[in-house]
Amino acid sequence: MTPRVTRAAPLAALAVALALPLVVPNEYYVQILTQGYVFAISACGLNVILGFAGQLSLAHAGFFGIGAYTVALLATKVGIAFWAGLPAGIALSAVFGFAIGSICLRSKGHYFAIFTLAVGLIIHLVIQKWESLTHGHIGVIGIPGPGAIGPLTFDSGIARSYLALAALVLTLVATSRLLRSPVGRTLMAVRESEPLAAAVGLDVMAAKRMAFTVSAALAGLAGGLYAGFIGFLGPEASNVEVTFNTLLYVMVGGIGSLSGPVAGTFIVYGLSQVLQVLQEYQMVIFGLALVLLILFMPSGLAGAFRRSSPQALKPSSPGRGK
Amino acid sequence: MLLEAHRLSKSFGGLRAVDEVDFTVAAGSITGIIGPNGAGKTTFFNLISRALPATSGRITFDGQDVTGLQAHEIARRGLARTFQATTLFADATALDNVLVGYRQRTKAGLWDALIRSGRLAREEREAEAAARDTLAVVGLADLADRQARNLTQEQQKRLAMALALVARPRLLLLDEPSAGINAEQTRGLIALIEAIAAGGVTVCLIEHQMQVVMHLCDRIMVLDYGKKIADGTPEEIRQDPAVLEAYLGHK
Amino acid sequence: MELFAQQVLNGLVTGSVYSLVALGLTLIYGTMQVPNFAHGHLYMLGAYLSYTLVTTAGLHYWAAMAVAVVALAVVGAALERLIFRPLRHAPHLNSMIAALGVMLFLEAVAQIIWGEEFRHMDSPYAGVVSVAGLLVTEHRLILLGAAALLMVGLLLFLTRTLAGSAIRATAQNAEGALLVGIDTNRVAMTTFAISAALAAVAGSLVAPISLVYPSMGSLVTLKAFAIVVLGGMGSVPGALAGGYLLALAESLGGTYISATYQDLVAFVVLALVFTFKPSGLFKEAA
Known part of the structure; x- marks a missing residue:
């Protein structure tokens, strides 16, 4: 793509996104759109650790759950409003991300994936079983949504969808600045070859831990928005299945590419919500899609559309060795 | 002495890959390590660059004990290395590769990247200037924007040296610089190594081609089965009976 | 004391199932370096096949178990051939x-096939016997015995036959195995088939004493991973001992x-384990 096209494409996408809530047939679609934005933020978060740093973290939904429950419980138990709860949720997810990353990242490759899968399950089971705090299976009900900021109110579905869109745009700006900086280059180096990265003086562990923390913080942001928008929160929000879905979004869109996870989320989540036929056979198709993608198109749609440009990071093989 | 190893050992299971090796590199010198295949040369490099933890022994760099440091920490103190199989970030451009090598000298972190701080911009300019200079030193100035995987074997070797050199190390470890390239290219590489050494970088290299070692090195250490069997000037090594024995015995 | 004995027995029964699943997982990891989630x-699938063949086909x-085992062996071989072999040299x-x-x-x-609801099948061995004062259903005893027999059989296969030795050699050193002329593709396919068959046996054995439902495997996979990490990735004795140990710990805990x-x-x-030993309790054979 020429520089002019690369610059115009995000603006065009943004214009479409701004117009969408106004043209979709009814409130139901506005809600799907809003959810799509929220899951896309989470997918961008997974992409930071998986795509940029090459580590398959399967604890992602756990961080989503921590962000969501922080917002929900602060609001319903302590009476802290959404706008104060959300930063708290992001911060708590990041703190957990930092601590868990410090431990899990010492294991490599398969071990890291298995370790984080166990950690994700532990977070999920604790949320599910700690009934005095989280109400277990019953969940948290009546979570207040985002309150008004000056003249801006967020009570309508459309207003909330714009809020979610704004958060997604911020996420994309942040991840793109991250990727196109020396920090992003460091992550690329770590992903491509840890021994070489260490030999040129890069602190591999610190770089991976940073990516893991950012990834957890973005999952926390998505989780917090989710809790505030839906108004109800159950332990399923932190289920490992949510991690697998997010992984699918990232894989379909293109691992390691900036906007791929967003496109992937809208294709997979959008299709599954809009097409009734798909709903029943959804996971058969998606499971199969995941396998076929990894076999025949490991860099996802972004890889299929993109000729490797100098800026582009290698999308197809984000990890090496065992 | 810039680098000193005292009774350095490494065992893999029951196998002593490096066995109580004493070794020194004088500042400003070019030192060679030779030995038959499987003598433990690369393992020895991995030990002094801290890519592998030593089983026992001590390493000092510039008078300081560095035995417990991690690989990236010793790299930041000025010990750079290349790998035997030319290792690069294959999909990044030559320039981006060298920029990664300069990263250890810059401080901008996550926040600088997110807010695009002035420090980040300043460091990026500084890094790019250093990277382009280093690419010019190794003779790749015109290929800065080419992907590393699209360079020839010889160019990749030069790029790997640029990657190691850009942060201005004091000691450069080269693992078989002449492997996989022809005689003419080897001559070019020898000239480059001499230029690097003349520029004030101490060099230590593992090499199979005897004429390269004899030509370049001030001192040579010979390893065999993980043990040091000889140590001296090229002339002394050439006449050392133990070395002859080791080489002839293996052939 | 009786409660304790009862819980130990429960642990052994669950442990048999865990060990059979973990065995397959560790063999696949050892030979192919694939953590088979x-x-x-x-x-x-093994549990459902047995269930269907018994309840609807009247086998x-x-x-029914034999058919399920063969079917799963085919599924396992197909997974290896169609998916994991092409990915062997990928990241x-x-x-x-x-x-x-x-x-x-x-x-x-x-x-889609069986729906979300929990299924249950009856064992032909529904009687209750008394063992040293403990009341035990016959099926549980049969499960214990069958699993133990199968494990002994597998160990004999791995140590006494050529095909088994090839699997062990590959698990220990895949490159070395290739060098000495072992057909690693064939080993991988056999391993996958055997591992899937073991899982089918475990599923069929457990179906009459627990519920059958689509996500019944998720938790078992994770527990099998815990076992394999504990016992050493690729280690057969580790998976055997680890399976029983974990189940005992669970049932007593x-x-x-x-x-x-x-x-x-x-x-x-x-x-x-990972917190204190980031690369597992036992180093993988390099």
């Missing part, structure tokens, strides 16, 4: 993601400490 789902329990992330895809796919297929967090035991154990 779909392994518990093969166990689930005898053992005949390790790819085979992990493929395994996750297979997992999602198998669970969805089971949901669930009784004497807290039943609520019983399922957490495995993951906490796994997390603890």
Whole structure:
């Protein structure tokens, strides 16, 4: 793509996104759109650790759950409003991300994936079983949504969808600045070859831990928005299945590419919500899609559309060795 | 002495890959390590660059004990290395590769990247200037924007040296610089190594081609089965009976 | 004391199932370096096949199990040939993601065929016998015996036959195995088939004493991972001992400490092992 096209494409996408809530047939679609934005933020978060740093973290939904429950419980138990709860949720997810990353990242490759899968399950089971705090299976009900900021109110579905869109745009700006900086280059180096990265003086562990923390913080942001928008929160929000879905979004869109996870989320989540036929056979198709993608198109749609440009990071093989 | 190893050992299971090796590199010198295949040369490099933890022994760099440091920490103190199989970030451009090598000298972190701080911009300019200079030193100035995987074997070797050199190390470890390239290219590489050494970088290299070692090195250490069997000037090594024995015995 | 003995027995029964599943997982990891996240789902398929053949086709329990075992062996071989072999030289992330895809796919297929509801099948061995004062259903005793026999058989196969030695050699050193002329593709396919068959046996054995449902494999996979990490990735004795140990810990911990967090035991154990030994308790054979 020429520089002019690369610059115009995000603006065009943004214009479409701004117009969408106004043209979709009814409130139901506005809600799907809003959810799509929220899951896309989470997918961008997974992409930071998986795509940029090459580590398959399967604890992602756990961080989503921590962000969501922080917002929900602060609001319903302590009476802290959404706008104060959300930063708290992001911060708590990041703190957990930092601590868990410090431990899990010492294991490599398969071990890291298995370790984080166990950690994700532990977070999920604790949320599910700690009934005095989280109400277990019953969940948290009546979570207040985002309150008004000056003249801006967020009570309508459309207003909330714009809020979610704004958060997604911020996420994309942040991840793109991250990727196109020396920090992003460091992550690329770590992903491509840890021994070489260490030999040129890069602190591999610190770089991976940073990516893991950012990834957890973005999952926390998505989780917090989710809790505030839906108004109800159950332990399923932190289920490992949510991690697998997010992984699918990232894989379909293109691992390691900036906007791929967003496109992937809208294709997979959008299709599954809009097409009734798909709903029943959804996971058969998606499971199969995941396998076929990894076999025949490991860099996802972004890889299929993109000729490797100098800026582009290698999308197809984000990890090496065992 | 810039680098000193005292009774350095490494065992893999029951196998002593490096066995109580004493070794020194004088500042400003070019030192060679030779030995038959499987003598433990690369393992020895991995030990002094801290890519592998030593089983026992001590390493000092510039008078300081560095035995417990991690690989990236010793790299930041000025010990750079290349790998035997030319290792690069294959999909990044030559320039981006060298920029990664300069990263250890810059401080901008996550926040600088997110807010695009002035420090980040300043460091990026500084890094790019250093990277382009280093690419010019190794003779790749015109290929800065080419992907590393699209360079020839010889160019990749030069790029790997640029990657190691850009942060201005004091000691450069080269693992078989002449492997996989022809005689003419080897001559070019020898000239480059001499230029690097003349520029004030101490060099230590593992090499199979005897004429390269004899030509370049001030001192040579010979390893065999993980043990040091000889140590001296090229002339002394050439006449050392133990070395002859080791080489002839293996052939 | 009786409660204790009862819980030990329960632990041994569950442990037999865990060990059979973990054995397959560790063999696949050892020979192919693939953490097969779909392994518990093969166990689930085995349980469903036996269930269907017994309840709708009217097959005898053992005949149904035999069919399930053969069917799963074919499924396992196909997975190896169609998915994991082409990915062998790809980055390790790819085979992990493929395994996750297979997992999602198998669970969805089971949901479409059998629905979400819990299924139950009766064992032909419903009688209760008294063993040293403990009342035990015959099926549990048969399960214990059958699993033990199968494990002994597998060990004999791995140590006494040429094909078994090839699997062990590959598990210990894949490159070395290739050098000495072992056909690693064939070994991988055999390993996958055997591992899937073991999972089918476990699923068929457990079906009459527990419930059958599409996601019954997820938790088992994770527990099998905990076992394999504990016992050493690729280690057969480790998987055997680890399976029984984990099940005993769960059943005793669930009784004497807290039943609520019983399922957490495995993951906490796994997390603890990795926290203190980031590359597992036992180094992989290099």
